[in-house]
Amino acid sequence: MSSLVQTRATLVLLWVWPLLHTSSSPGYSCALQYIMLHLLGYKLTMDDLKAFRQVDSRTPGHPEYHHTDGIEVTTGPLGQGFANAVGLAIAQTHMAAVYNKEDISPISNHTYVFLGDGCLMEGVASEAASLAGHLQLGSLIAIYDDNHISIDGDTACAFTENVEQRFLSYGWHVLHVDHGDTDLEAIHNAIEEGQKEKNKPTIIRLRTIIGYGSKQQGTHGVHGSPLKADDIEQLKTRFGFDPKQKYVVPDEVRNAYAAVAQRGAALEQEWEQLLGKYCQKYPNEHAELSRRIKGDLPEGWESKLPVYKPTDAAVASRKLSETVLTALTPVLPDLMGGSADLTGSNLTKVPKSVDFQPESTGLGSYKGIYIRYGVREHGMGAIMNGLAAYGGIIPFGGTFLNFVSYAAGAVRLSALSGHQVIWVATHDSIGLGEDGPTHQPVETAAHFRATPNLHFWRPADGNETSAAYLVALKARTTPSIIALSRQNLPQLENSTIEHAAKGGYVVHEVEGEHLTIVSTGSEVGIAVEAAGILEKEGCKVRVVSLPCWRVFDAQPEEYKLSVLRSGAPILSVEAYATYGWERYSHEQFGLSAWGASGPYQKVYEKFGLTGKNIAVVGKKVVDFYKKKGGEIVSPLIKAL
Ligand SMILES: Cc1ncc(C[n+]2csc(CCOP(=O)(O)OP(=O)(O)O)c2C)c(N)n1
Numbered sequence: 293m294s295s296l297v298q299t300r301a302t303l304v305l306l307w308v309w310p311l312l313h314t315s316s317s318p319g320y321s322c323a324l325q326y327i328m329l330h331l332l333g334y335k336l337t338m339d340d341l342k343a344f345r346q347v348d349s350r351t352p353g354h355p356e357y358h359h360t361d362g363i364e365v366t367t368g369p370l371g372q373g374f375a376n377a378v379g380l381a382i383a384q385t386h387m388a389a390v391y392n393k394e395d396i397s398p399i400s401n402h403t404y405v406f407l408g409d410g411c412l413m414e415g416v417a418s419e420a421a422s423l424a425g426h427l428q429l430g431s432l433i434a435i436y437d438d439n440h441i442s443i444d445g446d447t448a449c450a451f452t453e454n455v456e457q458r459f460l461s462y463g464w465h466v467l468h469v470d471h472g473d474t475d476l477e478a479i480h481n482a483i484e485e486g487q488k489e490k491n492k493p494t495i496i497r498l499r500t501i502i503g504y505g506s507k508q509q510g511t512h513g514v515h516g517s518p519l520k521a522d523d524i525e526q527l528k529t530r531f532g533f534d535p536k537q538k539y540v541v542p543d544e545v546r547n548a549y550a551a552v553a554q555r556g557a558a559l560e561q562e563w564e565q566l567l568g569k570y571c572q573k574y575p576n577e578h579a580e581l582s583r584r585i586k587g588d589l590p591e592g593w594e595s596k597l598p599v600y601k602p603t604d605a606a607v608a609s610r611k612l613s614e615t616v617l618t619a620l621t622p623v624l625p626d627l628m629g630g631s632a633d634l635t636g637s638n639l640t641k642v643p644k645s646v647d648f649q650p651e652s653t654g655l656g657s658y659k660g661i662y663i664r665y666g667v668r669e670h671g672m673g674a675i676m677n678g679l680a681a682y683g684g685i686i687p688f689g690g691t692f693l694n695f696v697s698y699a700a701g702a703v704r705l706s707a708l709s710g711h712q713v714i715w716v717a718t719h720d721s722i723g724l725g726e727d728g729p730t731h732q733p734v735e736t737a738a739h740f741r742a743t744p745n746l747h748f749w750r751p752a753d754g755n756e757t758s759a760a761y762l763v764a765l766k767a768r769t770t771p772s773i774i775a776l777s778r779q780n781l782p783q784l785e786n787s788t789i790e791h792a793a794k795g796g797y798v799v800h801e802v803e804g805e806h807l808t809i810v811s812t813g814s815e816v817g818i819a820v821e822a823a824g825i826l827e828k829e830g831c832k833v834r835v836v837s838l839p840c841w842r843v844f845d846a847q848p849e850e851y852k853l854s855v856l857r858s859g860a861p862i863l864s865v866e867a868y869a870t871y872g873w874e875r876y877s878h879e880q881f882g883l884s885a886w887g888a889s890g891p892y893q894k895v896y897e898k899f900g901l902t903g904k905n906i907a908v909v910g911k912k913v914v915d916f917y918k919k920k921g922g923e924i925v926s927p928l929i930k931a932l
Pocket residue numbers: 300320368369370371407408409410411439441442443502515
């Protein structure tokens with residue numbers, strides 16, 4: 293199994309491609325990738341190529357995983373593809389360590405990635421490169437198109453560092469080819485040399501000329517806009533094509549690529565045979581590996597999810613999350629966790645789990661399931677996308693919810709690509725207390741709730757935390773962010789896994805209510821407290837917990853309307869910006885600006901997030917709607 297991630301490419305690489313084992317996934321220059329896939333026999337016809345960048349084509353402007361045959365990761369935002377490749381290489385290295393045997397090694401080979409100046413300027417790539425060097429990922433080979441050009445022109449204006457020295461200091465094996473446009477032999481040799489290096493990732497710096505052969509070669513003029521007609525004509529003539537013909541593949545070219553495809557097919561058959569032998573000799577390992585690669589979960593894992601009694605002690609949901617992970621790890625070898633240097637605070641490391649580290653460091657082994665990402669949130673997000681893309685691995689990564697925003701570029705690609713990545717996002721609100729507003733997420737939830745195909749969970753207690761993991765682990769093509777508290781949360785009466793798995797449910801029911809309070813996470817307990825106070829004053833209050841909007845939105849209309857029903861005003865309460873709550877409530881209570889530093893109870897008091905104050909706010913809402921008169925209709929009842 294080998295992977296080829298292309299974050300961008302130039303024409304010259306066309307000639308390199310056939311030397312590699314399988315295919316692909318690029319950025320803005322994916323036309324080349326589509327052409328290669330077409331020539332090598334993937335499901336891309338000449339008509340697909342002609343429909344390049346057209347609506348509903350199989351050839352969108354940047355390559356999309358799950359959309360086009362042979363595309364291994366979605367790329368386009370520079371630097372992401374490179375970091376994905378580090379994830380793919382970690383996955384290969386780990387799966388090889390777990391499943392390969394002395395006599396049969398079904399998992400071998402390399403991950404190749406093409407990158408340009410843009411990728412190398414991006415921080416996310418630096419984060420991933422630094423970690424790849426530390427992890428000694430010998431199976432990773434990066435090919436850097438060093439053409440001295442980016443969109444603004446000559447890289448002299450902004451990018452003059454010594455890339456080779458940078459990668460040497462990261463611990464990479466560094467090679468270069470001086471004439472990358474013409475010296476095919478040198479490219480071939482460099483790749484072979486990279487394959488021989490087993491203890492370091494390799495980067496090959498190819499010195500090239502952008503738009504080689506065009507009249508505008510060597511300038512940024514060829515980066516993004518089509519060549520002029522006369523330029524195309526002279527280019528085709530120069531390379532021995534008939535300038536009058538379009539969309540033609542000469543027979544020699546077709547045959548040459550068909551031979552490569554045949555060689556690949558033969559290698560695949562050989563590999564299938566190898567796997568057959570492995571199956572006979574190691575049936576248990578084979579069964580597990582096959583299950584994982586297929587994307588199935590093992591039988592009965594759900595029964596290991598912890599459940600709590602209403603009388604159980606109040607516990608921080610980050611701790612509840614650790615309890616879930618500890619319970620699931622023995623039955624779910626697919627879980628590969630990690631943290632961006634907040635292991636102790638995030639509680640992501642299952643006791644006794646081994647670190648994923650090169651043996652030589654004495655810190656762990658490649659069999660280990662716990663990745664020390666270091667303080668590299670964005671790198672972690674993009675690497676997790678690579679781990680998920682490889683198959684057989686469900687990555688989760690811990691950091692403070694506020695710092696998931698640092699990784700937002702990778703998070704939106706998880707969602708767009710359908711990668712099952714789980715963020716263990718602790719310290720989920722002003723409830724983190726003393727660290728203050730720099731660490732307190734306020735706008736974060738609104739951003740991630742607005743992101744398509746992303747589940748943002750904010751569980752309120754033990755059963756809800758188990759429910760969040762249940763749904764997140766079953767959602768094989770959807771990433772999840774599980775926002776978890778630092779402070780202890782009481783177990784809510786009536787919070788079953790089944791209820792919370794619907795994304796929203798009534799946690800405290802009364803008939804003929806004057807008010808419904810809808811809330812999430814740590815504020816649900818506060819809402820229940822407020823309901824108790826108001827009840828004593830003769831005001832009947834229901835409480836709804838809505839731990840995941842998107843999952844709730846997907847429930848049948850009838851169920852949703854039974855939870856957020858008509859007849860009384862609905863008030864939302866959450867320790868975040870109120871943005872978005874208009875969809876589920878008539879009135880909103882939350883933070884109107886940044887949080888504050890202090891002991892968490894004092895901070896909650898400062899912002900009026902106490903049972904006592906929410907009771908006052910609730911009363912105000914009830915009185916307002918009583919005075920206003922008229923029918924009160926659920927905010928869910930709308931035309932569109
Ligand atoms: C994160 C991100 N920022 C900006 C862009 C827009 N962009 C696309 S290509 C490019 C320049 C890339 O330069 P280089 O990698 O050297 O490619 P070359 O021009 O050499 O082909 C930029 C800024 C992007 N795709 N992603």
